Amino acid sequence: MSQRPSTSTADLDRFDIAILGVLQNDARISNADLAAAIGLSAAPTWRRVRRLEELGVITGYRAEIDRRKIGLGVLAFVRVDTERDNADTTRALEDAIRQWPEVTACHYISGAGTFELQVLVTDLDAYSRWTMETLFKLPNVKDLHTSFSLGEVKSGGALPLGHLSPAPQHGDTP
CATH class of the missing domain: 1.10.10.10 (Winged helix-like DNA-binding domain superfamily/Winged helix DNA-binding domain)
Known part of the structure; x- marks a missing residue:
């Protein structure tokens, strides 16, 4: 690597x-x-x-796709509660999450829960099937707490750059 x-x-x-x-x-x-x-x-x-x-500052280039126009009508935010006392099992869960195309983002979180997933599926039936066939089959998943998006106010926005201050310049040359 x-x-x-x-x-x-x-x-x-x-x-x-x-x-x-x-x-x-x-x-x-x-x-x-x-x-x-x-x-x-x-x-x-x-x-x-x-x-x-x-340098890894720019990590890639992607097309922004309207999820609704390709049939992904349900956006769910899923808090996953897991057993935290087994590092190997947690790593296995991380590896599984990385493989699921339905999960578009995953974060470790503070407070209640272990992970917060952003999940895209076609409809509520697909979400139900996905949770039963994936998440609940993993050994250290204790519980799920799901919130569904009722509408997007802002999505896929550019990162804020205002906090970046330019490095000192010697004659301000490129």
Whole structure:
């Protein structure tokens, strides 16, 4: 397993931050248009994007798909309570969760519960089948608590970048 070089916000200058902002809004933008948007020429802009990818700051590019238009009408938030006293079983559960395409996000959580899952399925019957055929078959799952989305106010938004302050510049050169 190769490790990416570590980076910190101090490693990002104003051009890097601008690149991140533009690409979050339009990852299909051409390099020439990206360069014009951030005020650099094409070659250094391309090198900066490659560097951000190599550092793991940019982790990929994806299409945003309207889930409803492809038949995924139910969005559920599922708190999974598990036995926390067995690290091997918890790792097995993590591995299983990573394999389930219905789970679009999973977080360890504080307070009650162990995991919070974001699950997309076609309808309530599909959700019921999915829980019975997947979650409840795992040995350390004690309980589930599900909340269903009644409507999306905001989804798939860009990450906030306002907290990033550019690294000090020597002559402000690219």
